[in-house]
Amino acid sequence: GGPKPLSGKTVLVTAGPTIEKIDPVRFLSNRSSGKMGFALAEEAANMGANVLLVTSVDNLTPPAETEIIKAESAEEMYHAVMGRYKEADIIIKSAAVADYTPVRVFDKKMKKQPGNLTLELKRTKDILKELGERPDKPFLVGFAAETDNLENYARDKMERKRADIIVANDVSREGAGFAGDTNIVTIFKRDGSKRELPLLSKHEAAREILREICREIEKGEKK
Ligand code: PMT
Numbered sequence: 001g002g003p004k005p006l007s008g009k010t011v012l013v014t015a016g017p018t019i020e021k022i023d024p025v026r027f028l029s030n031r032s033s034g035k036m037g038f039a040l041a042e043e044a045a046n047m048g049a050n051v052l053l054v055t056s057v058d059n060l061t062p063p064a065e066t067e068i069i070k071a072e073s074a075e076e077m078y079h080a081v082m083g084r085y086k087e088a089d090i091i092i093k094s095a096a097v098a099d100y101t102p103v104r105v106f107d108k109k110m111k112k113q114p115g116n117l118t119l120e121l122k123r124t125k126d127i128l129k130e131l132g133e134r135p136d137k138p139f140l141v142g143f144a145a146e147t148d149n150l151e152n153y154a155r156d157k158m159e160r161k162r163a164d165i166i167v168a169n170d171v172s173r174e175g176a177g178f179a180g181d182t183n184i185v186t187i188f189k190r191d192g193s194k195r196e197l198p199l200l201s202k203h204e205a206a207r208e209i210l211r212e213i214c215r216e217i218e219k220g221e222k223k
Helices: 035-046 074-087 127-133 150-160 202-222
Strands: 010-015 020-023 026-028 050-055 067-070 090-093 100-102 121-123 139-146 165-170 185-189 194-196
Touching: 010 035, 010 074, 020 100, 026 100, 035 050, 035 090, 035 202, 050 074, 067 074, 074 127, 090 127, 090 202, 127 139, 139 150, 139 202, 150 165, 150 185, 165 202, 185 202
Parallel strands: 010 050, 010 090, 050 067, 090 139, 139 165
Antiparallel strands: 020 026, 100 121, 165 185, 185 194
16 A cells, blocks of 8 residues: 555656667667566556556566557667657666667678678667756666676766666676576666665566665655
């Protein structure tokens, strides 16, 4: 019982990998499964939120009453998020977005050629950074997937992307990061503080992250 901490709030979550097409049968992607993002969506819904879930993933069950917004490539995710961000009170960017995408997409299957093949890639737009620059930005939560220097990179991302919270996972640690059912995260906040969480299921980690978000928003509202 009791009042739900996120009732009346809209939470937009991005989850899973992006898929960057090379030709009709090939793509570039990464090892994200979408589990962390789907866990965040489900726990946010349990806490009373109206949830928008932007994702390429279609093999996980989304929470009931969640609106799924399909986005495969980084470009599609950019348009999906920028088209809906004004509805959101909170955006949680747990998707693993490609930093590079092929310069050209071949409309026919590429044929083998003698010798090496060079694939030219260009930078994608940084969705989180762009959100951070909007004057009407919602409460912004970014993730940082790192293999070293976790704290420095996380704090640097918080500054550059103007996020309110960065959730960092050291993806080189057993039980943390991509694909599994567990994660080990540290939550970095703007006031310089951090909270290191132990190995938790992605659902437990999601609950802790959402509680931290609620606390920060409450603090902001009291000011
Ligand atoms: O999906 P799972 O298998 O459960 O794995 C979960 C996870 C490891 C993917 C997740 O916990 C995680 O760390 N997600 C973010 C991965 C990532 O892309 O991190 P990054 O350090 O490259 O990006 C930093 C932040 O900027 C992220 O919030 C990312 O969504 C955002 N970004 C990045 C690039 C880009 N073009 N636009 C963005 O918005």
